[in-house]
Amino acid sequence: MCEVDPDTVVTCDTTNDLPCRKNLCDPDTGNCSMTFLDDDTPCDDTNPCTEADRCTGGVCAGDLKDCGDGDACTNDACNPSNGQCQHAPVNCDDGDDCTIDYCDQVDGCKHEPIPGC
Numbered sequence: 001m002c003e004v005d006p007d008t009v010v011t012c013d014t015t016n017d018l019p020c021r022k023n024l025c026d027p028d029t030g031n032c033s034m035t036f037l038d039d040d041t042p043c044d045d046t047n048p049c050t051e052a053d054r055c056t057g058g059v060c061a062g063d064l065k066d067c068g069d070g071d072a073c074t075n076d077a078c079n080p081s082n083g084q085c086q087h088a089p090v091n092c093d094d095g096d097d098c099t100i101d102y103c104d105q106v107d108g109c110k111h112e113p114i115p116g117c
């Protein structure tokens with residue numbers, strides 16, 4: 001019966017492994033070397049603001065989460081600490097006391113002149 005000799009099994013040091021780069025044993029040589037995982041291998045880039053993370057050229061990255069709410073009166077962004085979308089109100093104040101400043105949800109900031117100002 002054929003058995004694997006435990007003294008000949010190669011164990012590679014994984015200390016410097018990254019999500020898309022691993023220290024793997026080459027079965028042809030028995031030597032360990034840093035190896036890029038195949039492109040499109042799923043991975044985790046640890047950024048909660050990316051989605052569909054995948055390996056590309058040894059780097060793990062994903063697509064930025066789309067936090068757009070379609071409202072021109074909000075600044076839309078992803079909170080990197082928790083991955084939640086945020087929609088902060090736009091400040092339309094232009095500092096001119098002779099305009100009425102407001103936000104239109106389609107066109108964004110508007111500045112209407114105050115008659116006689």
